[in-house]
Amino acid sequence: MEEYDDTTYGQRIFEVYDELYSEFDSESIKLLTDLAGDGPALELGIGTGRIALPLLENGINVQGIDASEAMLSRLRSKKGGNEIDVLIGSFADFEIGRQFRLIYVAFNTFFALLTQEEQVQCFQSVSEHLSPDGVFVIEAFVPDMGRFDAAHQTVRAVSVSESLVQLDVSQHDPVNQQVISQHVQLTGEGNRLYPVKLRYAWPSELDLMAKIANLRLRHRWSSWSQGQFTRDSIKHISVYGH
Ligand SMILES: C[S@@+](CC[C@H](N)C(=O)[O-])C[C@H]1O[C@@H](n2cnc3c(N)ncnc32)[C@H](O)[C@@H]1O
Numbered sequence: 001m002e003e004y005d006d007t008t009y010g011q012r013i014f015e016v017y018d019e020l021y022s023e024f025d026s027e028s029i030k031l032l033t034d035l036a037g038d039g040p041a042l043e044l045g046i047g048t049g050r051i052a053l054p055l056l057e058n059g060i061n062v063q064g065i066d067a068s069e070a071m072l073s074r075l076r077s078k079k080g081g082n083e084i085d086v087l088i089g090s091f092a093d094f095e096i097g098r099q100f101r102l103i104y105v106a107f108n109t110f111f112a113l114l115t116q117e118e119q120v121q122c123f124q125s126v127s128e129h130l131s132p133d134g135v136f137v138i139e140a141f142v143p144d145m146g147r148f149d150a151a152h153q154t155v156r157a158v159s160v161s162e163s164l165v166q167l168d169v170s171q172h173d174p175v176n177q178q179v180i181s182q183h184v185q186l187t188g189e190g191n192r193l194y195p196v197k198l199r200y201a202w203p204s205e206l207d208l209m210a211k212i213a214n215l216r217l218r219h220r221w222s223s224w225s226q227g228q229f230t231r232d233s234i235k236h237i238s239v240y241g242h
Contacts, residue, residue, distance in 0.1 A: 004180075004197050006090050009112065010047065010068020013194045017071065018048055020183075021107075027224035028139070029054045032104055035135055035239070036060045041102040042129065044091035044122070045109035049075040049084065056080050063100075065091040092118040094125050103130060104137040110206075111140060111198040114178060119201065123213035127242070136215060136240040139224075142233060143200045148172045163187060177201065203236055215240040 013020070032041070032055060039061040043052050046064025048071055055062050063085045066072050072088065075081045087094060091105070092113050103126050113119045126136045147154050152174065158166040170181040176199065183194040201209075207217050218241045219226075222233035229236055 004195065006067035006112070007069075009196050010066065010071035013196075014048070014068065014070035014074055016194070018050070018074070021050065024050060024107075025224045028106065029058065031224050031226070031237070032102065032137065033058045033060060035104075035137060036102040037133075038101065040098070040100050041104065042096070042100045044103065044105040044126075045107075045112060046075065046084070046086060047071045047109075049078055049081055051104075051106055052084055053078060053080050056083060060102075063087070063096070065089065065094055067091075090118075091122060092125070093121050094129075096129055098129070099131040099134065100129055101131050101134045102137065103134065104139075106137075106139040108140050108198065110138050111200050114197060114199045116177075116199070116201075116205075116209075119199070120209050120212055123209045123215065123240075127213040127215050130215075130242060132242060134241065135218065136210075138206065138238045138240075139235065140203075140206070140238070141200070141235045143177075143202055144234070145172075145174075158183075203238065206238060210240045215242060 028051060041055060041060050041062045043062060043064045046052050046066045052062045052064055065087045067090055069088065072086055087096065113122055130136060152172040154170050156168045158168055165186040167184040168181060169184055170179050172179050178197065178199050180197045185192040203220065210216060217238060219239040220229045221227055221237045222229045224237060
């Protein structure tokens with residue numbers, strides 16, 4: 001694979017992103033709207049606006065950060081997209097000059113920061129931009145090493161039909177806590193590759209990063225509908241504040 005950087009994911013997937021991920025939990029909009037209060041809100045990795053646009057419709061003043069011009073052009077092409085102020089660049093280290101009641105990063109996007117250093121830096125930037133009563137919300141998976149075989153890899157057939165085969169192919173680097181994956185689409189006309197690289201962290205590591213940035217965990221739920229987080233939870237919604 002060519003050099004993977006902050007822009008690669010969005011630049012490669014933007015055309016099919018909304019189609020691939022059209023379904024999402026509408027409870028996320030309810031909870032984020034409640035947590036935003038009078039706003040304003042900031043989304044890290046805003047992408048095509050899947051979450052930000054419904055928040056805007058609910059009257060929340062939303063801003064965003066994203067590294068991918070292509071994802072942002074999709075956002076701007078949608079109703080309300082031009083009303084959202086967006087900073088182009090990495091959300092590891094940002095300076096916006098205002099404070100937010102809600103900062104959120106959904107759909108495992110926090111793990112797009114590929115080193116522990118960048119992830120800590122992100123918590124610090126967030127801490128500096130949160131109002132005294134503000135909250136930082138992370139939606140992320142709980143790492144599951146059982147997904148990988150003894151050679152640290154996995155291949156999953158997502159769908160198989162006469163004309164299209166979709167595979168998820170991943171390799172795991174346990175030393176750097178990184179996973180490199182390709183969503184592969186095979187057809188008679190040609191093949192498409194959608195790469196994604198992540199650095200995962202356990203909830204406890206995120207809590208420690210928060211502490212370094214003078215934030216503390218307020219809530220941890222297993223779902224946007226605030227289900228109890230247990231040892232069987234596969235994801236978490238974590239809420240941090242000052
Ligand atoms: C999985 S998408 C999520 C988009 C949106 N939050 C949603 O839930 O639909 C991840 C987004 O994060 C952006 N991204 C990845 N790494 C980034 C970085 N280091 N800084 C800023 N944006 C980044 C990508 O361009 C992409 O738009």
